[in-house]
Amino acid sequence: MKKVAITGMGIISAIGNDSEENFNALIQKKTGIAPLQNVASVFTHKLKAGEVKKTNSDLIAELRLPEDNSYTRTALLGVYAAKQAVQNAGIEDINEYTTGLISSTSVGGMDFTEKHFFEYFKDSSLDKYITSHDAGDTSNKIAAYLGIKGYVSTISTACSSAANAIMLGARLINAGKLDRVIVGGTDALSKFTINGFNSLMILSDDYNKPFDDGRNGLNLGEAAAYLVLESEESLRQSQKKVLAYVSGFANTNDAFHQTASSENGEGAYLAMEKALKVAQLNKEAVDYVNVHGTATPNNDLSEGRALVRLFKEKVPDFSSTKAYTGHTLAAAAAIEAVYSVLALQHGVVYPNLHFKTPMKEIPLIPNTELKQKQIQHVLSNSFGFGGNCSSIIFSKA
Amino acid sequence: MKNVYINGVGAVTVQGVYDENFFGKETVPLNNVNYAQHPSYKNWITPAMIRRMSTAVKMGIYASQTALDDAQLTTPETIITGTGMGCLQDSEKFLRSLIENQEQFLTPTSFIQSTHNTVGAQIALRLQCKGYNFTYVNGANSFENALLDAKLQIQNSETQNVLLGGIDEISDYTLSLLEKIQHIKKEGESIDFKNPQTNGVPFGEGAAFFVLSDEKTAETYAEIKDVSVFNTPNKQDIKTEINDFLHQNQLELEDIDAIILGKNGDMAFDAVYKEVAEMFHKTPQIYYKHLSGEYNTASAIGFLAASHLIKKQTIPVMLQLNPIQPVEIKKVLLFNQYRATDFSFVLLSQ
Numbered sequence: 052m053k054k055v056a057i058t059g060m061g062i063i064s065a066i067g068n069d070s071e072e073n074f075n076a077l078i079q080k081k082t083g084i085a086p087l088q089n090v091a092s093v094f095t096h097k098l099k100a101g102e103v104k105k106t107n108s109d110l111i112a113e114l115r116l117p118e119d120n121s122y123t124r125t126a127l128l129g130v131y132a133a134k135q136a137v138q139n140a141g142i143e144d145i146n147e148y149t150t151g152l153i154s155s156t157s158v159g160g161m162d163f164t165e166k167h168f169f170e171y172f173k174d175s176s177l178d179k180y181i182t183s184h185d186a187g188d189t190s191n192k193i194a195a196y197l198g199i200k201g202y203v204s205t206i207s208t209a210c211s212s213a214a215n216a217i218m219l220g221a222r223l224i225n226a227g228k229l230d231r232v233i234v235g236g237t238d239a240l241s242k243f244t245i246n247g248f249n250s251l252m253i254l255s256d257d258y259n260k261p262f263d264d265g266r267n268g269l270n271l272g273e274a275a276a277y278l279v280l281e282s283e284e285s286l287r288q289s290q291k292k293v294l295a296y297v298s299g300f301a302n303t304n305d306a307f308h309q310t311a312s313s314e315n316g317e318g319a320y321l322a323m324e325k326a327l328k329v330a331q332l333n334k335e336a337v338d339y340v341n342v343h344g345t346a347t348p349n350n351d352l353s354e355g356r357a358l359v360r361l362f363k364e365k366v367p368d369f370s371s372t373k374a375y376t377g378h379t380l381a382a383a384a385a386i387e388a389v390y391s392v393l394a395l396q397h398g399v400v401y402p403n404l405h406f407k408t409p410m411k412e413i414p415l416i417p418n419t420e421l422k423q424k425q426i427q428h429v430l431s432n433s434f435g436f437g438g439n440c441s442s443i444i445f446s447k448a
Numbered sequence: 449m450k451n452v453y454i455n456g457v458g459a460v461t462v463q464g465v466y467d468e469n470f471f472g473k474e475t476v477p478l479n480n481v482n483y484a485q486h487p488s489y490k491n492w493i494t495p496a497m498i499r500r501m502s503t504a505v506k507m508g509i510y511a512s513q514t515a516l517d518d519a520q521l522t523t524p525e526t527i528i529t530g531t532g533m534g535c536l537q538d539s540e541k542f543l544r545s546l547i548e549n550q551e552q553f554l555t556p557t558s559f560i561q562s563t564h565n566t567v568g569a570q571i572a573l574r575l576q577c578k579g580y581n582f583t584y585v586n587g588a589n590s591f592e593n594a595l596l597d598a599k600l601q602i603q604n605s606e607t608q609n610v611l612l613g614g615i616d617e618i619s620d621y622t623l624s625l626l627e628k629i630q631h632i633k634k635e636g637e638s639i640d641f642k643n644p645q646t647n648g649v650p651f652g653e654g655a656a657f658f659v660l661s662d663e664k665t666a667e668t669y670a671e672i673k674d675v676s677v678f679n680t681p682n683k684q685d686i687k688t689e690i691n692d693f694l695h696q697n698q699l700e701l702e703d704i705d706a707i708i709l710g711k712n713g714d715m716a717f718d719a720v721y722k723e724v725a726e727m728f729h730k731t732p733q734i735y736y737k738h739l740s741g742e743y744n745t746a747s748a749i750g751f752l753a754a755s756h757l758i759k760k761q762t763i764p765v766m767l768q769l770n771p772i773q774p775v776e777i778k779k780v781l782l783f784n785q786y787r788a789t790d791f792s793f794v795l796l797s798q
Binding site: 092093094146157161164165168169171172178181182184185186187188190191194195199200201202203204205206207208209215219222223226228242243246247249250251302303304305306307308309310317318321435436437438439 | 533554556559562563565568579580583584621626
């Protein structure tokens with residue numbers, strides 16, 4: 052495939068409100084995981100999570116939204132990060148080129164639906180939030196805020212969603228359908244997902260420990276991140292600085308179980324293998340793997356097996372950043388795309404926090420200290436419920 | 449670039465399942481809320497599974513399998529679905545029980561099945577399809593978003609065939625909220641799809657699946673020429689958007705042999721359909737939501753109608769919005785939007 056340029060990025064997560072803050076936390080080994088505060092739940096102050104520090108009121112004020120807005124937290128985080136990405140790319144007139152938006156979310160406006168579940172029938176002032184539940188409504192709000200008139204799409208493939216948004220964006224640029232596209236994902240924390248993952252018994256009662264033998268589950272997080280992708284033609288005219296390239300990707304299905312990953316990591320293996328093929332790269336070319344690494348016993352073992360199947364005894368430097376941000380579901384692949392670009396720009400492999408003992412089954416050791424080296428290609432993995440496996444390759448500009 | 453053909457179709461609708469006589473048989477007049485008429489799922493799904501599965505998954509499995517059978521394909525390479533609201537029944541079930549039980553004693557089954565991509569995932573699982581699997585959730589053009597992706601995949605030789613579907617199910621709680629804000633008509637209110645006199649839509653549910661392929665067969669329904677989706681018109685009006693779309697395809701208004709409109713009986717948002725109908729006043733006009741009801745992926749039933757009439761080369765009486773008859777049906781244009789957003793154009797040809 053023809054590689055596609057990334058010219059802007061925006062991010063908000065538990066470890067910072069922009070790319071720089073996120074990068075500094077990553078290289079200084081500062082986690083954003085802390086006891087749950089802002090979600091009113093029986094788990095408040097008990098479970099650990101990666102919360103964005105800004106409240107809804109903070110975000111509404113900073114985004115200068117009208118008082119009577121109907122933005123849910125997912126939409127607020129999405130608009131915040133997408134706006135930053137557009138600014139970072141130096142875009143002034145959004146419709147100057149054919150520009151699209153591909154967003155992704157798993158919860159949409161669930162945070163408001165669960166808060167007002169019974170009140171909706173008693174209080175008509177809440178009516179405006181009823182249609183905000185819809186996943187597509189989040190994207191339409193981001194598009195409207197940015198002034199995009201044209202192609203708007205939403206993908207929801209659980210925890211791999213944003214990877215698929217990036218992939219689709221790159222394909223639409225290459226197909227000549229769009230000159231520019233803003234791609235990424237947003238998910239707010241909600242009681243729905245907290246209780247869902249809790250009922251599956253895959254939430255850790257401690258800090259999550261990716262790839263450690265004693266790992267006992269994930270911490271949830273909330274975040275949003277977007278990239279601006281541009282066509283060669285649009286770049287020729289704007290002469291913009293390229294941050295990095297999307298050079299390969301693949302989406303496959305594990306076809307094993309609705310939520311669990313197969314023992315041999317079939318879907319993950321196929322996704323990584325195909326992404327390399329699409330990028331026309333040998334596996335030796337991968338300098339760093341930003342693994343999905345949720346720290347559930349099932350994911351890390353399955354992903355680890357897939358890594359060993361593909362790379363044999365030469366598994367590249369790898370780390371999971373989930374111990375910093377928590378698992379941010381539909382936004383995960385987007386924030387990790389930003390981290391991958393920053394890794395390429397700064398030539399660093401991030402430390403994988405809380406790792407002590409290799410897994411009994413396969414003795415893989417993630418990178419645990421900040422490592423500086425030349426990085427040409429980063430492979431980023433994201434997997435989700437429904438067997439959805441996605442891998443993307445980011446390459447140095 | 450490869451051509452993209454529709455080689456198989458299957459559907460579960462408010463009017464029952466799709467077969468050859470679907471657009472000729474007697475129809476059920478719509479109420480304000482219309483549930484799908486389900487087939488027996490016994491031959492397809494084990495009884496234990498039927499009890500656990502939501503309406504969306506059951507309809508999806510039936511419609512996808514009949515589309516595959518119709519196209520004589522065992523396993524598709526790629527699965528792409530669109531759903532506006534996803535698996536609402538399981539989402540609501542989990543949400544209700546977490547609220548009622550104060551976040552205690554929850555079982556994960558309905559949470560597991562609540563993700564938007566559940567239908568696509570369940571189909572991949574039963575067909576052991578390890579290929580590309582995407583789910584679009586962009587409101588009323590979710591299906592067309594999936595269609596655009598499917599077309600690109602085949603066109604660029606990324607895959608040879610795609611199992612494509614649009615699915616949405618009715619679920620009690622969301623239904624009552626949509627009734628409250630009058631997006632759905634009140635019980636007993638007049639329903640007129642040709643000239644709506646009341647606000648809100650007659651609501652429905654359903655699943656329609658299609659097998660798309662780069663190969664034309666003796667049974668091919670139609671060819672997909674172009675797809676466009678957008679949140680809101682960028683040009684001054686919808687007429688300019690349509691003209692530009694046609695010109696991109698080297699076509700003029702007169703080249704369109706039939707226009708299929710997503711008229712949904714909502715007086716408040718009918719003006720744009722009237723405008724387009726006026727634009728195509730010499731062209732045979734078709735409507736279909738009086739059969740399917742309105743829901744986020746109801747436009748997939750319009751796509752089904754288009755496939756059917758191009759193959760049969762006749763416009764069934766029940767679909768005729770105006771009395772103009774075509775000489776031949778070579779080029780068909782579909783137009784849909786919902787509440788002034790989530791627009792789509794689809795161009796099909798013989």
